[in-house]
Amino acid sequence: MLSRDELRDHLIQSRIAGDVATPRENNLDHYSSLANGDPYYALGLTFDQPWSYRDILALMAKSAGVVPDAGHRWGQDTIDPDLTIDAIDAMAERIAAVLSRPEPRILFATGHPTGLLAVHLPLAAFCAARGARLLSPAEGWTYAGSGFGRPRRIRYLQDIAMLDDRGALVHTHDAAPMRHMLGELNGDLPDLVIADHGWAGAAGEAGVPTVAFADSNDPGLFVGEAEGKLDVVVPLDDNVLPRYYAPLTERLVTGVSQAL
Structure with a gap:
């Protein structure tokens, strides 16, 4: 595993x-839209x-490390890598606490599915190996909404829920699938959503312990x-090349293991 400085x-x-x-x-456009009450940016x-x-x-300057100057309106923005690492470590502790039950x-x-799936897959495999039951409610549920105009459905890949659009796993911000998944559980809610x-937003809104x-x-x-409403949120670019997430994922999984 990389040292903190190397990571x-x-x-x-x-x-x-x-x-x-x-x-x-x-x-800044997204911050303004959220402040103006656009539900799309509230993420459920x-x-x-x-x-x-x-x-x-x-x-966002405090939690993610973006430039705090409101006068900086165009060009480069930032995420503080130390905030990313700190949040990964906090997430590891939260996951370990659940796995201890x-x-x-x-x-x-x-x-x-083209970015963060690379983090979820090994983490889910680790949790299953440590005795967790990975839930898969509402598999195959189909709906239309959020302006895309045609049905999408919930599909699981190695116990990771995603949206499928005519055979392609797709990017989505929509909260409706998670709302339906939790509803199908009939009150028997998960111990943790990752x-x-x-x-993530819909799970946190429903009162389910959630890390994101x-x-x-x-x-x-x-x-x-x-x-x-959410326990931990890790700030990071969520769609770089999947292989780039490997050292971060290793720190997360190792942190969970060490905390057990």
């Missing part, structure tokens, strides 16, 4: 953190207090964390 260097070089690919103007969450644009920017039930889901995007991964342009999950 920090890797995160910067791979642009998982440091100077990330998400442009500043995209981040509701909030207990009003969050202004400047409140959200300040939170008898017969824990965990639900995995991702809206990033997810991103609307999958989120990019700097996904402020809804960080606001949910600030209000206590």
